[in-house]
Amino acid sequence: MDFASRKPLYEQIYENLRDKINREMYPIGSKLPTEKELIQTYKVSRITVQKAVNLLAAEGLVRRRSGVGTTILKREKSLPSNTLLGLVVPGILKSFGTNLLIAMATETARYGYSLIIKFSQEDEQLETKCVQELLDLPVRGIFINPLQRSFYDPLLMQYILDDYPIVVMDKEFFGIDEMFVGSNHLNGARLLAKMIEKLGHTNLGVISYKDISNSTLQIRQDAFVQVYAHTDTPLKANTFAKIIETSYSHHDDDAALNLDIERIKQFILRKKPTCLVVPDSYIGALTREAISELHLKVPENICLTGFDINNELNQSIRYTYVKQSEATIAKLAVKMMADRLQGKSITKRVQKIPGEIVDCQTVIQKQLMHPLGQ
Known part of the structure; x- marks a missing residue:
């Protein structure tokens, strides 16, 4: 290696x-x-x-x-280009990605297509290269799960505007008339925010990336702001801690990881939130470590919740989260692509799947807690 x-x-x-x-x-x-x-x-x-x-x-x-x-089961074989579809993904999170890939391959095969998978490694230039390589094969259509960073690849944008068969998944391109399939991030975040608010939590900490911004992260943040705007305790700017400098695709430096954990610890000590919200399993793992190093217990001293989760985690260290249905996303995305390639009218170009809260008992009534500083 x-x-x-x-x-x-x-x-x-x-x-x-x-x-x-x-x-x-x-x-x-x-x-x-x-x-x-x-x-x-x-x-x-x-x-x-x-x-x-x-x-x-x-x-x-x-x-x-x-x-x-x-x-x-089989070896790869040369396939006629009229049966090829391409899939570009940034990488695989332990909480989101593996099941999507398997479901995409299964669904495309069911329609008689074969899937060529490319990894963009959260790199803008590499994403453009992956798209170009698929176009050069050529493939009949492309599925793309965009980078975590908000990046509008000019090549991809041009092909979308030219109505080339491209289905965007998970993260929307705002302002572009695209074919999109993904979770209803606004709905899922609202459900979670309402649950937290009903349990009496007004002092939240929403931890996110310092240099990564995309439509999904922004929609989820907006949902929390909207829900709490209708209460007596609207969220303040210091609720949102954009402090994480590593990511799931770039975290080989132990020193950088430890710095991120230290930033989370300092945020907890400074703000003393009763409930922390994380955007994915990667930041969830860092936050769990920070909580442990502070000798705090979940949910007795601090509650923890978020979006997506690593299903390989032991039940004891999981947290309440909004689940995305990767199988449903794959099924709808492939059907949309197949309909487009068969010349059928796409009456619903944007399809969003409702989120579902999975309760792992890590968010409880605030009055039952013994939070930090009290």
């Missing part, structure tokens, strides 16, 4: 295993090495190996079965 490469280890392992399957080092019908063996071979974590194998499963090259192992 090239540990100096900007390409994530899981993607390098995925490409290496895919190459071995294509060269019949792992014949069809045989088993892929076990997780333990792959961990030893590549000298990486179990999570990294799982991500790599999940990508193989998303492309239909292998099938994973608990207790049986991972079976090789």
